[in-house]
Amino acid sequence: MADISIRNLVKTYPGGTEPATKNISLHVEDGEFMVLLGPSGCGKTTLLRMIAGLELPDAGAIAIGGRDMTYLPPNRRNLSMVFQSYAVFPHRRVRQNIGFGLMTRKMPKDEIAKKVAWAAELLQLTPYLDRYPAQLSGGQRQRVAVARAIVVDADVLLMDEPLSNLDALLRLNFRAELKKIVEHIGTTTVYVTHDQVEALSLGDRVAVMEAGKIAQLGHPMEVYDRPADTFVGGFIGSPPMNFLDGQVADDRIIFGEGASIPAPAAVPRGPIRIGIRAEAISIAANTPDLVPAVVDVVEPLGAATLLTVKVADQSLKVQVPPSQRVSPGETVLLHFAPDSVRLYDPQTGLGLVTSQ
Numbered sequence: 001m002a003d004i005s006i007r008n009l010v011k012t013y014p015g016g017t018e019p020a021t022k023n024i025s026l027h028v029e030d031g032e033f034m035v036l037l038g039p040s041g042c043g044k045t046t047l048l049r050m051i052a053g054l055e056l057p058d059a060g061a062i063a064i065g066g067r068d069m070t071y072l073p074p075n076r077r078n079l080s081m082v083f084q085s086y087a088v089f090p091h092r093r094v095r096q097n098i099g100f101g102l103m104t105r106k107m108p109k110d111e112i113a114k115k116v117a118w119a120a121e122l123l124q125l126t127p128y129l130d131r132y133p134a135q136l137s138g139g140q141r142q143r144v145a146v147a148r149a150i151v152v153d154a155d156v157l158l159m160d161e162p163l164s165n166l167d168a169l170l171r172l173n174f175r176a177e178l179k180k181i182v183e184h185i186g187t188t189t190v191y192v193t194h195d196q197v198e199a200l201s202l203g204d205r206v207a208v209m210e211a212g213k214i215a216q217l218g219h220p221m222e223v224y225d226r227p228a229d230t231f232v233g234g235f236i237g238s239p240p241m242n243f244l245d246g247q248v249a250d251d252r253i254i255f256g257e258g259a260s261i262p263a264p265a266a267v268p269r270g271p272i273r274i275g276i277r278a279e280a281i282s283i284a285a286n287t288p289d290l291v292p293a294v295v296d297v298v299e300p301l302g303a304a305t306l307l308t309v310k311v312a313d314q315s316l317k318v319q320v321p322p323s324q325r326v327s328p329g330e331t332v333l334l335h336f337a338p339d340s341v342r343l344y345d346p347q348t349g350l351g352l353v354t355s356q
């Protein structure tokens with residue numbers, strides 16, 4: 001096992017105008033599950049491939065377990081990878097596919113058999129060991145790829161959107177299983193996804209990337225609860241964080257006529273953007289500082305009901321219990337949980353002093 005130290009990585013592809021990674025630094029602890037999360041094209045795969053040695057950086061350094069690996073070929077880094085596509089050998093049985101890395105490392109046959117049996121059991125592949133990949137479902141093929149990756153005792157496990165080719169239900173089940181397996185084996189893992197739910201559910205920490213940079217690095221709940229900027233808040237969460245523009249005056253943040261909340265003490269006067277999650281807003285009565293809103297859309301989702309409402313011409317999402325009866329066109333009074341109001345610079349989108 002090993003930690004990964006990434007320093008100032010810059011990579012521009014030939015013909016590329018913008019660098020795919022712009023001076024990225026990141027430290028992954030020994031045994032940590034690090035998720036790289038971001039929209040398509042933000043540089044996640046490029047960063048992962050540089051860790052793997054499949055791409056070389058223009059500048060910067062990568063060390064694994066304290067050893068510089070920046071320019072070493074992939075096979076000298078003792079890592080294993082799982083890709084989005086099921087990279088399994090079609091003409092080898094599941095057993096040989098899983099054991100492939102051990103064979104190339106010239107492990108004795110009986111030891112290979114033992115390790116393959118262990119990995120197959122962990123990934124529920126034992127009944128399929130003698131099948132060929134063509135005789136497996138997509139989900140099972142991806143299990144083979146994961147089994148092959150974990151069987152070799154690599155220092156580092158790298159995964160690039162391993163669940164994204166699976167259908168929704170399979171993805172959900174496999175996600176929980178993958179979490180259990182990686183926790184069990186304890187290998188340092190870097191996991192790439194554009195799916196924020198996957199990132200929150202799997203990561204010890206999440207590095208949210210935007211256009212070749214890390215916009216925020218933190219524990220999943222930290223990133224969810226206190227987005228560093230409006231990009232992160234708008235990317236994470238379903239629905240994403242609400243943003244509402246207002247003006248700070250006389251100790252209040254004013255959104256419009258009769259719609260204001262108390263301003264935290266340290267906020268400067270002038271324009272401001274607040275961020276608040278749908279579940280931090282409730283419909284209330286008989287409490288001070290309520291914000292009037294007109295209900296636009298009511299969406300019952302089963303466990304909760306999602307409302308789209310208008311506050312002074314700005315749209316926001318509010319999550320209420322399914323028992324709450326509201327109709328489109330109705331005016332409601334909203335309570336913004338004061339501890340959940342985040343403040344952003346409306347020009348730059350960067351977080352201001354936290355409200356706590």
Ligand SMILES: Nc1ncnc2c1ncn2[C@@H]1O[C@H](COP(=O)(O)OP(=O)(O)O)[C@@H](O)[C@H]1O
Pocket residue numbers: 013014016020038039040041042043044045046047
């Ligand atoms: N082989 C390549 N040649 C040229 N440009 C590339 C290549 N691979 C990726 N890029 C570009 O680099 C940027 C980052 O891509 P990538 O790392 O694949 O992002 P992600 O995995 O987050 O979707 C994108 O603008 C993409 O078009």
Ligand SMILES: [Mg+2]
Pocket residue numbers: 044045046
């Ligand atoms: Mg990618």
